[in-house]
Amino acid sequence: MVFCKMSDRTMARQVLLFIWFLSLSSALGQVSYSIPEEMAKGSLVGNIAQDLGLDLKRLKSGKARIFTGDSAEYIELNKERGILLIKERIDRESLCGQTTPCALHFQIILENPMEFYSVTIEVTDINDHSPSFKRAEMKFRISESAATGAVFVLERAMDLDVGINGLQTYILKATDNFSLKLQSQADGSKLVEMVLLKPLDREKQDHLSLVLTAIDGGDPQLSGTAQILITVLDANDNAPVFTHKTYKASITENAFKDTVVTIVSASDLDEGSYGKITYAITNTLDNVPELFEINETNGEMRVTGNIDYEKARHYQIHVQASDDGGLTDSCKIDVDVIDINDNKPQINIMSKLTTISENSNPGTVVTMINAQDPDAEENGKILCSVNENIPFTLKSTNTNFFSLVTDGDLDRERESEYNISMTCADEGVPSLSSRADLAVRASLVWTAVEHRHSRMRKGRH
Template sequence: MSIRTMARQVLVLFFSLVSFSSVRAQVTYSVPEEMPRGSVVGNIAQDLGLEIKRLKSGKARIYTTDSAEHIELNRDRGLLLIKEKIDREALCGQTTPCAVHFQIILENPMEFYSVTVEVTDINDNPPHFKKNEMKFKISESAVPGVIFVLERAVDPDVGMNGLQSYSLHPTDHFTLKLQKQADGEQIVGMMLQKSLDREKKEQMTLVLTALDGGDPQLTGTAQIHVTVLDANDNAPVFTQKVYKTSITENTAIGTAVIKVSANDADEGSNSKISYSITNTEGVIPELFHVSENEGNLKVIGNIDYEKSHRYQILVQASDEGGLTDQCKIEVDVVDRNDNSPVINIMSKLNMIPEDSKPGTVITMINVQDPDSGENGKVYCFDGLCSLSSPDLEQ
């Protein structure tokens, strides 16, 4: 008879009778990121109701399936301490809440306790622009109300410490225009509010400022250089505002994903369209590239379903007169069964006394498979204690 379990579930082997007395409690702590090494996370002995001598006699230790141990146990004091300074952004990126999970293992008798340490954000990153300069060529015939898409700032902090607002100065000819889409993404643009006259002013410089909501508030800036050109009456227009497609993880580099297309009613050089990806944050520029002239989106990096299930790619079409349009490509990643189950021995007895009682714990095993759905289900068979993931692709 097989026992079916999911990844990360702890399996306990017994002689004959099943007992869960070895699992006694679960404790949760919360600490801010960037705490110095040696800082106290919590009094684990007190919170678990254990005496110091039990920690020592049981050879209490931390067990984690992650090779990076951020927390250490001081058995003499019964305290959990910061082992290495934790950078929340490096640990979890934009994922919230951010937490470290591990177990406290004791022997003689064998026990384990689950511990979660939530790492909270501090405002240690200002908003910033990948490019500190943006250049536009705009026709003097551009009609007030036309919007020019700007590069968005990025801020690895989360919540109120993350990016909150923008400002644009001066506002003689342009004003800031923020457009929130249905999926929550925000398009940042500057809207022409007063007609341009190349004969009066051919060059102008604006400053775009990004602000977070921390205390103190942090900011980042980028300069916008505008060159005023003679007439270009029509902006490019994409045939679709949203393109949708899907690819399997581990798709070969160079594979064409989808083609976008825009049209421009102008003639000559003003109708020539070039395409570019405007995402500057995260991994999008490392994974995808759009051909400048054809608008073909291709894979240029390793696509891993376990890292991201979906990518949203912003593509801009620009004509030589400086007018633009933008579309979004939604790429869903299909999981492949490319990860084998992994067995880790959490703790075991080297010798089993012949007078051991039924229900005595002899081994604790951690089993996990990072794949999802059916591909991530793990099967453990009694006796053989062998694990397999169904239909694993070799």
């Protein structure tokens, strides 16, 4: 059996690789906090030094700082005390809208040696919004011959709060002729309908006024109201009826304006004006009216705004068919938005060295980058690389986080400066890419003999 003695240089390299692996493992550490929205500026979020097991001296020597990846910074780091504080008031509704849970994600960056830690702060909702209706009044024209059980779709209220603080139920008052019917939808909202309980009599009462109240589940409860004004018309025997209650369609993002999405159709057995049908989009809670319009005569729905998959992947559009006698029917159009590869990866330099010693060992971290692409699936998957024939390579440290490390011996006399091009490309067809350029200089390493000769030369002068 033959035994080979490991050289000191080989052993040193293996030790350095093991140390690099340990530092990489620590870079994957993360901590989470939960805070309510609207906390005052300067409020304490958490003791980040204690929770990450970091010494305050390390925060200072490592020039600890926060990296967010975008321009919005709501949290600040107090290195003297090792704590996170509220930098700017956080409005959960502005930050996340109806998305839950709502969270801030950022990294704590340290240098000498380079490390980063992931921090997640969940922002919880407080009941700071009342339910509200876009219109203070809803007007209906209903025939006195409308059959018991006829359904009239009411405008839904909007509440920016979420969860238990969000909109919970409705109450309809002065309901001798009508009752309220709520239907839960797939998206968690409720379809609000008014159902005729007993026939109307125009000769006894030609106008009705009802009050619809929307109530949230906060403590204390908040509410908003809208008035329902009903004009009673002479007989109209048949209401419009849609061919389908639900229409399904799909459209690619960035579709040209006037692109036809789908066509809805309703019929009415009445003749004359009572059989004439008018179509209208009834959405009032979102931006649907700015993105789509429907031809009131033939039911053809077209694109009128900018469809962006990164803003919304699905639209539920409510359409109402009305005849001239005031009777209505409703349907919904489920529109799926198809993603196209219209965003290039964004490269963010988290931390970098501009000078590196020529005797740096393989695996020395030179730069840390974060790459992001808001597109979906393959269009949003990112691969990063560097130019060839340089003693550097990219290593993935976490999803969309990369470290540029030395991958060979540096020789200042052979190459005093390295021009590094980092390219990040997505996997879309065609692929889109971005590039970041970095210049790194190799610094001189003097031996003890060179130091002595240098001092002697200075002494002669």
